[in-house]
Amino acid sequence: MSQIRDIMADGVWRNNVVFSQMLSLCPALAVTSAATQGLGMGMATLAVLMASNVLVSLLRGLITDEVRIPAFVLIIATLVTMVDLAMNAWLHELHKVLGLFIPLIVVNCLILGRAESFAGKNSVALSALDGLAMGLGFTLALTLMGALREMLGSGTLFSGAANLLGPAMGVLEMRLYPGEGVLVMILPAGGFIVLGLMIAAKRALDARKPAPQAAAIPAAAVPS
Amino acid sequence: MTTATSVPESAPPATPRTAAWFALAGGKHAVVLGSFSLAATLLLALAYGLTKAPIEESAREDLRHSLEQVLPTGIYDNNPAADTLQLPLNGRSLRVYRARQGGQVTGVAFETSRKGYSGEIRLLLGVDAQGKLLGVRVLKHTETPGLGDKIEVGRSDWITRFTGLSLGNPPEAQWAVKKDAGAFDQFAGATITPRAVVGGIKDGLQLFAAHRQTLLQEASP
Numbered sequence: 001m002s003q004i005r006d007i008m009a010d011g012v013w014r015n016n017v018v019f020s021q022m023l024s025l026c027p028a029l030a031v032t033s034a035a036t037q038g039l040g041m042g043m044a045t046l047a048v049l050m051a052s053n054v055l056v057s058l059l060r061g062l063i064t065d066e067v068r069i070p071a072f073v074l075i076i077a078t079l080v081t082m083v084d085l086a087m088n089a090w091l092h093e094l095h096k097v098l099g100l101f102i103p104l105i106v107v108n109c110l111i112l113g114r115a116e117s118f119a120g121k122n123s124v125a126l127s128a129l130d131g132l133a134m135g136l137g138f139t140l141a142l143t144l145m146g147a148l149r150e151m152l153g154s155g156t157l158f159s160g161a162a163n164l165l166g167p168a169m170g171v172l173e174m175r176l177y178p179g180e181g182v183l184v185m186i187l188p189a190g191g192f193i194v195l196g197l198m199i200a201a202k203r204a205l206d207a208r209k210p211a212p213q214a215a216a217i218p219a220a221a222v223p224s
Numbered sequence: 225m226t227t228a229t230s231v232p233e234s235a236p237p238a239t240p241r242t243a244a245w246f247a248l249a250g251g252k253h254a255v256v257l258g259s260f261s262l263a264a265t266l267l268l269a270l271a272y273g274l275t276k277a278p279i280e281e282s283a284r285e286d287l288r289h290s291l292e293q294v295l296p297t298g299i300y301d302n303n304p305a306a307d308t309l310q311l312p313l314n315g316r317s318l319r320v321y322r323a324r325q326g327g328q329v330t331g332v333a334f335e336t337s338r339k340g341y342s343g344e345i346r347l348l349l350g351v352d353a354q355g356k357l358l359g360v361r362v363l364k365h366t367e368t369p370g371l372g373d374k375i376e377v378g379r380s381d382w383i384t385r386f387t388g389l390s391l392g393n394p395p396e397a398q399w400a401v402k403k404d405a406g407a408f409d410q411f412a413g414a415t416i417t418p419r420a421v422v423g424g425i426k427d428g429l430q431l432f433a434a435h436r437q438t439l440l441q442e443a444s445p
Contacts, residue, residue, distance in 0.1 A: 033368065063260075067253045071260050078264040082271045089278035092285075163378065183413045186371055 004129060011133025017110050018141035018195070019202045024110040028142055029191035031101065033153070036160045038146030041101045042139025048083060048105050049114060049138075050131035052076050056119040057127035063120070072115040080106045097164050110138060141198075148194050151176055153185030291333055293377075294350030294359035295323045299330045311435060318431075320439060329440045331358055336431070338424035341416040342366050345375070349428040353440055356390045360425055365417075372417035382411070383421070391429045399426040 015021055018028045027045075032038045055075050063071045084102045087095040095102075105111065114134055119127040151157055155177045162170035184190045288305050295304055300323035307324065310317040311334075323331040331352045337344050343366040350358035360383055362375050374380035385408075391399070400406025401419050410418040432439065 033371070062256065064253050064256050067257045070257060074257075074260050074264050078267055081268060085271045085275040085279070088282065089275035092282040160379065180412045183371075186368065 003126070007126065007129050008133045011130060011135075012137040012140060016137040016141055016202070017134055018138065018145075019199050021113070022199075023113055024108050024138065025195070027101075027104055027108055028138075028145065029188065029195060030104075032142055032146040032149055032191060032194075033186040034150045034156075034160065035143055035146035035158045036164050038142030038144075039139065039158075039161075040098050040164050041104075042135070042142045044098045044101045045105055045108060045110065045138055046132070046135025048076075048080055048102075049111055049135045050128055051083070052079055052111050053114055053119040053127040053131035054124055055079060056115040057122060057124045060120050068120060069112075069116070072112055072120070076111050076115065077106055110134065145191070145194055145198060148198070149185045149190055151181070152194075153181045153183065153187075153190060155179060155181045290348050290361055290363060291321055291350075293361050294333050294348050295321075295331050296350075296358060299323055299352070299358075300325055304333060309439070311438065313431075322439075329353060332432070332439050334428065334431075335363065336424045336428040338420040338427065340365060340367050340420040341372050341414070342368065345417070345420050345424060347421065347424045347428070349425060349432075351429065351432050354390070355429065355432055355436070356388060357386050357425070357429070359384075360386045362421070367417045368414070371411070371414050374411050374414070375417060375421050380411075382409070382418070386425055391426075391433060396426075399423075399429075 011017075017023050018025065024045075027041055031041045052075065056072060059071075059075065080102060084095075084099070087102070088099065114130060118130045122130070147157060150159070155175060157174040157176060158172040161172040162168075165172075182190075185194065284305070291304050302322075302324045304321040304323045307322045309320045309322060311320050318334055321333040322329050323333070331350055333348060333350045335346055335348055337346045339345070345365040345367070346363040348361050348363050350360070352358050361377060362383060365372070365375065367373055367375065374382055377383050394407040398405075398407040399422060401408050401410040401415060401422055403410055403415050404419065406422065408418065408422050
């Protein structure tokens with residue numbers, strides 16, 4: 001199943017949303033002042049992205065090319081609003097933690113980007129897989145950025161994890177060294193610095209390996 | 225993305241002569257987009273209708289929970305969330321929740337807000353009949369995570385230091401952060417957020433002092 005492997009590798013690493021496609025940088029910079037925040041945003045985006053990919057793929061036969069963009073935007077906005085309402089009503093505790101991120105997802109270009117470049121052209125199962133892979137890649141990138149900024153800026157790691165993931169995950173919360181860290185790292189400027197360093201690190205890692213083979217599905221390949 | 229996503233121009237499908245005007249006017253696209261909009265509207269209306277009651281219920285639950293944190297349960301025998309008073313305040317009206325013991329008002333809770341580092345910080349204050357703070361909680365804020373969010377009780381006990389204080393203790397002039405020659409600690413790296421919170425609490429206490437008679441002497445509903 002090389003196709004499945006390709007989609008997963010593309011989403012999680014090779015064509016990582018943040019580090020390679022350089023999409024969704026706005027939420028990536030805004031919420032990653034702590035690892036838990038990045039993880040929360042990543043998980044909420046992952047869920048919405050899978051659902052929107054499946055919906056767009058299901059409806060792709062009905063949508064004419066000329067109106068596909070407004071139709072995709074409409075589908076995504078409706079979906080996110082319904083998720084927001086449903087979470088507020090029935091998962092209220094989780095909504096209090098993730099609620100801040102949900103409206104931000106509507107304007108996340110990753111969702112529209114995958115609808116346009118993958119889900120609009122591929123089967124439902126593959127689209128769901130692409131949503132999962134891209135969402136995992138996004139979660140990975142945001143959690144890594146958040147972890148690095150939090151370690152350097154606050155001297156903690158995964159603080160507030162118990163609020164997001166339940167009391168059992170409180171064990172993740174760590175204090176690495178006493179006192180405050182380098183303040184600039186949790187300010188917006190630190191976001192740009194860390195993002196730049198991580199993109200450079202990924203390039204350096206990729207350059208050491210032989211050039212990756214072309215993706216099996218050209219539609220999913222985005223020049224990096 | 226640009227190269228990968230461009231869609232090849234395809235020849236329009238052959239249309240029967242009678243429907244030519246329809247195709248020319250982009251009729252098909254209008255129908256597609258129109259149906260999608262209609263479906264989206266219906267779905268959203270349905271979701272709104274289904275979730276309205278549970279969301280209101282959770283909001284009431286949140287309010288009850290917040291009130292419990294600023295009004296100690298020992299001082300009242302009524303339901304403060306239901307015992308409200310609208311205090312007219314330069315054009316707006318402030319909702320005040322009252323705690324009573326045997327009909328006598330023993331404490332009130334109300335909201336104040338101040339502009340923080342990024343957006344409004346909404347506070348809930350509990351004040352007893354003598355003007356002493358029973359508790360303060362931050363209801364909503366959008367301060368920098370990891371920096372300004374230490375005003376949340378879940379992240380730091382900073383906000384609990386206000387309990388028991390009043391306008392005379394510390395003296396009114398000292399109701400400010402240390403950087404402004406006041407009595408309260410700011411956090412490392414964040415001055416604007418604690419300054420806003422201290423200012424908001426001071427506003428609330430002054431408001432209580434100015435309207436004390438109205439707040440305390442209101443007859444039982």
